[in-house]
Amino acid sequence: MLEIKNLHVGLEEEDKQILKGVNLTVETGKVHAIMGPNGSGKSTLSYVLSGKDGYEVTDGSAELQGVDVLDMEPEERAAAGLFLAFQYPVEIPGVGNMTFLRTAVNAQRKARGEEELSAAEFLKVVRAKAKSLKIDADMLKRPVNVGFSGGEKKRNEILQMAMLEPKMCILDETDSGLDVDAMKLVAEGVNALRDAGRSFLVITHYQRLLDHIKPDVVHIMADGKIVKTGGPELALEVENNGYADILAEVA
Amino acid sequence: MSAKLKNKGVVPSITVPDGGKWASEARQTAAALLAETGLPHRRDEYWKYTDPTTLTAPEATPAAIFESDEPLPFDGVDAVKIVFVDGVFDAAQSDALELDGVEIETLSDAAQKDIHWAGSVYGVLEGRGQYPVSRPLASYNTAMAEQGFVIRATGKAAKPISFIYLHESETSDAVIHHTIKLDEGADLTVLENGPAAARINAVMEVEVADTAAFHHVRAQGRDHERRTATHIFARLGTESSFKSFTLTVNGILTRNDAIIEFTGDNANATVAGACAGDGAFHHDDTVFITHDAVNCESRQVFKKVLRNGAVGVFQGKILVKADAQKTDGYQISQGLLLDENSTFQAKPELEIYADDVACSHGSTVGAIDDTALFYLTSRGIPHKEAQDMLTLAFLGEAIDEVEDEALADDLRALLEGWMARRHG
Ligand SMILES: Nc1ncnc2c1ncn2[C@@H]1O[C@H](COP(=O)(O)OP(=O)(O)O)[C@@H](O)[C@H]1O
Ligand SMILES: [Mg+2]
Numbered sequence A: 001m002l003e004i005k006n007l008h009v010g011l012e013e014e015d016k017q018i019l020k021g022v023n024l025t026v027e028t029g030k031v032h033a034i035m036g037p038n039g040s041g042k043s044t045l046s047y048v049l050s051g052k053d054g055y056e057v058t059d060g061s062a063e064l065q066g067v068d069v070l071d072m073e074p075e076e077r078a079a080a081g082l083f084l085a086f087q088y089p090v091e092i093p094g095v096g097n098m099t100f101l102r103t104a105v106n107a108q109r110k111a112r113g114e115e116e117l118s119a120a121e122f123l124k125v126v127r128a129k130a131k132s133l134k135i136d137a138d139m140l141k142r143p144v145n146v147g148f149s150g151g152e153k154k155r156n157e158i159l160q161m162a163m164l165e166p167k168m169c170i171l172d173e174t175d176s177g178l179d180v181d182a183m184k185l186v187a188e189g190v191n192a193l194r195d196a197g198r199s200f201l202v203i204t205h206y207q208r209l210l211d212h213i214k215p216d217v218v219h220i221m222a223d224g225k226i227v228k229t230g231g232p233e234l235a236l237e238v239e240n241n242g243y244a245d246i247l248a249e250v251a
Numbered sequence B: 001m002s003a004k005l006k007n008k009g010v011v012p013s014i015t016v017p018d019g020g021k022w023a024s025e026a027r028q029t030a031a032a033l034l035a036e037t038g039l040p041h042r043r044d045e046y047w048k049y050t051d052p053t054t055l056t057a058p059e060a061t062p063a064a065i066f067e068s069d070e071p072l073p074f075d076g077v078d079a080v081k082i083v084f085v086d087g088v089f090d091a092a093q094s095d096a097l098e099l100d101g102v103e104i105e106t107l108s109d110a111a112q113k114d115i116h117w118a119g120s121v122y123g124v125l126e127g128r129g130q131y132p133v134s135r136p137l138a139s140y141n142t143a144m145a146e147q148g149f150v151i152r153a154t155g156k157a158a159k160p161i162s163f164i165y166l167h168e169s170e171t172s173d174a175v176i177h178h179t180i181k182l183d184e185g186a187d188l189t190v191l192e193n194g195p196a197a198a199r200i201n202a203v204m205e206v207e208v209a210d211t212a213a214f215h216h217v218r219a220q221g222r223d224h225e226r227r228t229a230t231h232i233f234a235r236l237g238t239e240s241s242f243k244s245f246t247l248t249v250n251g252i253l254t255r256n257d258a259i260i261e262f263t264g265d266n267a268n269a270t271v272a273g274a275c276a277g278d279g280a281f282h283h284d285d286t287v288f289i290t291h292d293a294v295n296c297e298s299r300q301v302f303k304k305v306l307r308n309g310a311v312g313v314f315q316g317k318i319l320v321k322a323d324a325q326k327t328d329g330y331q332i333s334q335g336l337l338l339d340e341n342s343t344f345q346a347k348p349e350l351e352i353y354a355d356d357v358a359c360s361h362g363s364t365v366g367a368i369d370d371t372a373l374f375y376l377t378s379r380g381i382p383h384k385e386a387q388d389m390l391t392l393a394f395l396g397e398a399i400d401e402v403e404d405e406a407l408a409d410d411l412r413a414l415l416e417g418w419m420a421r422r423h424g
Helices: A042-050 A074-079 A097-111 A119-132 A137-141 A150-164 A180-193 A208-212 A233-241 A244-250 B002-006 B021-037 B107-112 B124-128 B136-144 B370-377 B383-399 B405-422
Strands: A002-011 A017-026 A031-035 A055-064 A082-085 A092-096 A168-172 A199-203 A217-222 A225-230 B080-085 B102-106 B149-153 B161-166 B173-182 B187-193 B199-208 B213-220 B227-236 B241-249 B253-262 B268-278 B282-291 B297-307 B311-320 B328-337 B343-352 B358-366
Touching (some): A017 A031, A017 A042, A017 A055, A017 A199, A017 A217, A031 A233, A042 A055, A042 A074, A042 A082, A074 A097, A082 A150, A092 B370, A092 B383, A119 A150, A150 A180, A180 A208, A217 A233, A217 A244, A225 A244, A233 A244, B021 B124, B021 B136, B102 B107, B107 B149, B107 B173, B124 B136, B124 B227, B136 B199, B199 B241, B213 B227, B227 B241, B227 B268, B241 B253, B241 B383, B241 B405, B253 B268, B268 B282, B268 B405, B297 B311, B297 B343, B311 B358, B328 B343, B328 B383, B383 B405
Parallel strands (some): A082 A168, B080 B161, B161 B187, B213 B241, B227 B253, B241 B268, B297 B328, B328 B358
Antiparallel strands (some): A002 A017, A002 A055, A217 A225
16 A cells, blocks of 8 residues: 655755655555654654655655655645644634535545535535544534644544545544543544555554554654564553663664 | 925816806815825825826726626625716616615716705715825815715615626726715615726715714726726714725726724724735725724724735724724734735834723734645645635635625625636
């Protein structure tokens, strides 16, 4: 599904390398987790994959279902099936959440040559999905993320994911700032989307989210590289011993 | 007056139209003032950012007719429709001038009479608005206008009056003057699309008596080459309300002046505007609000989106006189520049002589928020569409000032359509 090879990324504005040769393959239908200390480059990887400005790829490649995504516009990547649940969802005053969702869903359908959803069809689907994420009508009506609590913002990300039905879902610290109940809700939302044709890359600082979203593979990222890869037990090791042991071991 | 003489511009040679006593007097007074001030020029303090040359030239610069098959703004609103073609009233295309609670008369009819209530408004509010800043284009208008309506609302109007201006001649040079009076407790909505002609000089004087409410919503549409100077002069009585909103797209030159005076306590006024300009577009909002009564609230909300060298100007002044305690004056002007070629100039001014007032003003200019843009595009919304969404959201905050929800929705839809068409 997603194949990243030797990815080197620096900042456009200053001479700073952040990703220093990332190799990572996420197979179709699998859930991979990336853990790692703050500042190791996890968010950068997610931004570069989804096409944010300001980064420069100096070497390597990233392919989604065999297609190079690094030259695509963000909207093309989205239409190709890539989705990023932001670590910090953006507030957009003046744009209604519902309008935003519908525009996004229909833009992707259009880009893929599918028929657009009518307002009524869309409403029906969004209501059902919002309900299971405990997102009320008011949150749908309000401007995108404006005045939402941390937990509401994260649930709103999952709602977008549920509506857009991407192939490759990247979740960046979706658990940060959530209490246990909110985390369960989010995890349920994610688990409901798991299927044989969809892959996940779950970025998290802590193991606890992985109790709810069971990964197939766990990677440890440090200083811009994947330094260790293992099964779910690797996450438990981090939980118990922190990163220091692992980093010392690979150093 | 010496300050004005120092700045004196060209005095046009004009002969005021014939009319009855009140109209002749008003016209001659305006002509005399114009002879004193001369026409505006670039050295005038309030014309520093906008070159008035094409507005004051003897002839209008020809303007190609803008062909469009889209419905006119406010087409769906149930209103008394009054049509002007190139600035001339067209009775055949208009509805009957009948509306419960409102008297509607042409300026030319009213001006024939020797005595008319219009004499207490026409040229009077405009005249009060000539100090401390002279407004020679309005003087010219008052002296020369033969087109326009004289409207008096005595109660709550059953529906809006909608002025529809059509532009059919490439050389039309329109001078239009509306005189509006709302009696105590009256409520009237006036809609305008335009005005339209190759060149337009439009004045609207609005007397809002105690407890009356006036609503004005205007759409200055897609006619690219028009040149427009408009003035609104309003005087507000006790507990009255005045709201004016203007949406502008395109137009090579637009100067909208609003001069509002509070003379009765506990009144409120809002002047707001949203504009979107692309390329050869110069748009200037100049507002002067005088608080001369207690506990009045004024709001100025102006938003401009500019691209490809378009220019936006905002000059807004709040003058609070010594007795105007408990004044609440708010002013915000914001420019959104979609590229580096466009410019937004803002000149906010506060002049306050009372001590118990709350006045605030702010002005910002900036580019589109990249973080928001990335968020939208990362969800699959194409770049242009995402930019439009953010632009509409930005302008939407000014449209929010329109009280009537249905009209506000009309304006949003209109703007959305205009934006979509830009992409061809
Ligand atoms: N736009 C940027 N400008 C400056 N530094 C950046 C930028 N993006 C990332 N960095 C730096 O790159 C490193 C990796 O950051 P990030 O990808 O956010 O790490 P993580 O998500 O693993 O905490 C950090 O040192 C961070 O400060
Ligand atoms: Mg991060």
